[in-house]
Amino acid sequence: KAGVTQTPRYLIKTRGQQVTLSCSPISGHRSVSWYQQTPGQGLQFLFEYFSETQRNKGNFPGRFSGRQFSNSRSEMNVSTLELGDSALYLCASRMAQETQYFGPGTRLLVL
Amino acid sequence: EDQVTQSPEALRLQEGESSSLNCSYTVSGLRGLFWYRQDPGKGPEFLFTLYSAGEEKEKERLKATLTKKESFLHITAPKPEDSATYLCAVQGGSQGNLIFGKGTKLSVKP
Numbered sequence: 001k002a003g004v005t006q007t008p009r010y011l012i013k014t015r016g017q018q019v020t021l022s023c024s025p026i027s028g029h030r031s032v033s034w035y036q037q038t039p040g041q042g043l044q045f046l047f048e049y050f051s052e053t054q055r056n057k058g059n060f061p062g063r064f065s066g067r068q069f070s071n072s073r074s075e076m077n078v079s080t081l082e083l084g085d086s087a088l089y090l091c092a093s094r095m096a097q098e099t100q101y102f103g104p105g106t107r108l109l110v111l
Numbered sequence: 112e113d114q115v116t117q118s119p120e121a122l123r124l125q126e127g128e129s130s131s132l133n134c135s136y137t138v139s140g141l142r143g144l145f146w147y148r149q150d151p152g153k154g155p156e157f158l159f160t161l162y163s164a165g166e167e168k169e170k171e172r173l174k175a176t177l178t179k180k181e182s183f184l185h186i187t188a189p190k191p192e193d194s195a196t197y198l199c200a201v202q203g204g205s206q207g208n209l210i211f212g213k214g215t216k217l218s219v220k221p
Contacts, residue, residue, distance in 0.1 A: 004154075031207070033207070033208060033209075035209075035211075042211055042212070042213045042214065043155075043198065043200075043209075043211040044211075045208040045209065045210070048207055048208055055207060056207055056208050058208065090154050090155070092209075097142075097207070099143075099145065099157055099160050100145075100157075100209060101157055102147070102154035102155045102156070102157075103154050104153055104154045105153070105154045107152075
């Protein structure tokens with residue numbers, strides 16, 4: 001079974017731009033969660049989607065948003081990028097309440 | 112507030128030198144405690160899920176245990192390929208998200 005895939009793997013943007021990241025979950029998994037990983041803060045929860053509905057949201061500003069499609073694929077959008085948004089963005093998928101499996105991440109660098 | 116603290120931050124071992132990593136947690140209504148391994152530039156790789164105090168799980172040289180306040184990841188006779196950052200996370204309450212510790216960076220020298 002194919003794992004979680006994320007595209008693109010690497011991205012360079014400048015301050016003020018916006019970015020969209022994509023995540024394809026493991027086949028059959030309906031829940032997708034997004035996390036931000038930085039050296040200082042570690043892994044922090046952004047939001048979770050289940051059956052196209054946002055089920056839970058972390059403590060991030062409204063510039064961070066997401067959505068999920070009917071095939072369970074998910075996108076995350078960050079608007080008005082700031083230098084501090086440079087991070088590894090990780091997507092994880094799971095069945096209803098089981099273990100989360102992570103993708104390889106998208107490395108975002110904001111200049 | 113739900114919280115996870117991992118210690119030590121970094122650990123250097125000689126090949127074959129067994130040791131333990133600690134994960135202390137406070138959470139309202141533990142639904143699961145998870146251990147992941149993360150290699151540089153990669154996403155976390157799932158290792159174990161523990162659900163209740165007293166539970167133990169093993170996989171090759173790794174053994175995870177759980178009490179009401181902490182979890183240990185025991186590494187027996189480690190090899191250089193066990194070098195990685197080990198992350199602990201808890202899932203609690205009515206939320207489905209994981210709360211992660213900062214990780215323990217393990218280096219095993221031959």
